[in-house]
Amino acid sequence: MRTVRLIPALGVAWTLVYAAFVVWLYATAPQSIKDVTTRASVAAGTYAVDRARFDAGRELFLREQYAAARDEWSRADPAQQDARTQFYVAYSFYRQGWGRVYTDDALFRQGLDAVNRAIALSPDAPLNIADPELKIHSAAELKAELEKGTERTVDDLNPLKVFRERK
């Protein structure tokens, strides 16, 4: 008899949890079952970047294999929830899009999106990456460089521009 009395409470709790799960699925709209588990781990706070894949991506980045590096990083951080990884993704777009005469606007815009994600993921403190191989360490500085690359100014016509340095 005691069990029967407990069942409505169990039913209410279970229904609310399950309904919340359904609403969460529709809100996050995962594209695959793997995506579901990734997003669930983000929601549960147990999400972690695949360190080995991240390092593999960094190796490729240092060898100027930017597209391949981003591919590794997209596997290392599938939910795009790690500020450090997103910083490196933005940096790879910057380096790949940078040109002595002109910059690739499409790549720079993707870089801007990535650096904005990185900044949004570290709201408490300015994002700084201590990596001696990089010339830009702060997300704010990288964002400024990317924005400068997408802007059209009179300075673009300056022939001395060809002597500037890629960071």
Next chain:
Amino acid sequence: MTDKRTTNRALVRHVLLPTIFLTVALTGGVRVAAETGALVFLPPPLVTLLLALMLLALFVRGRAVVVGAWLSGELSALAVVSHALTLAALFFASAQSFNSVLPDAGLPRWMLSFFFLWTLWQNQFSAFDARRLLRSLAALFGTAFVVKHLLLASLYATGGGGWLRQLAGALFEGFTSAALGGQAYAPATGYVSFFTLALYVCGLLLMPPAPEEGTREPARAVDIIEMFRQLPPGDRERVCAAILDEGAAEVTQRSIESTTMSDEK
């Protein structure tokens, strides 16, 4: 035995039914993209919410759901909350079942929506019982399923399609693909939709019209005799008289029937 039965019925009402209906609400909006195989989640559009509301009104009219009994003040507060959640789950399951069988865009979507609205609206004013209502619903959903997942899917299928494709092509000849609201989904979408509808019908079959009806034990002769013995003498006489009256009426009826039959012979 009785305890076990009561427990099982309570489990069905408070746990199984909401689980079934929420699963229907979940899978009813799931599509699988043909090219990428990615899952697409479509929340219930406004028209399906309207259809679900009309369907629930039909359930109430057909006494398939006695709302007063499900939310009765005689039940405990927790049971009422649980029942309210079950009814809410039924509403969203109904909406997503419609979502599952309605084409996602274009002319067929509006045509089928109109047919659903027309049928449900007409049924609001006709005499109904729970059984007929279920049969009518099965036909309604079955037709929409065939139209969407066989006829239209065949129309959009790349390569092959056979006679169904040719038939559908002939039926919709003259319409452009945009008018048909074509968006290619993988065949898995049809399977998901079939599972959704099957689960929805199972949920409806499991759902008792009133929650307490199912838990009430059928009267047993031994219990009635025991209760009869506990009655005061005056009440016992009244019960006896009533039983004798009923018995006499039954005997008279039987004798009339037997006389008629022998006369016919």
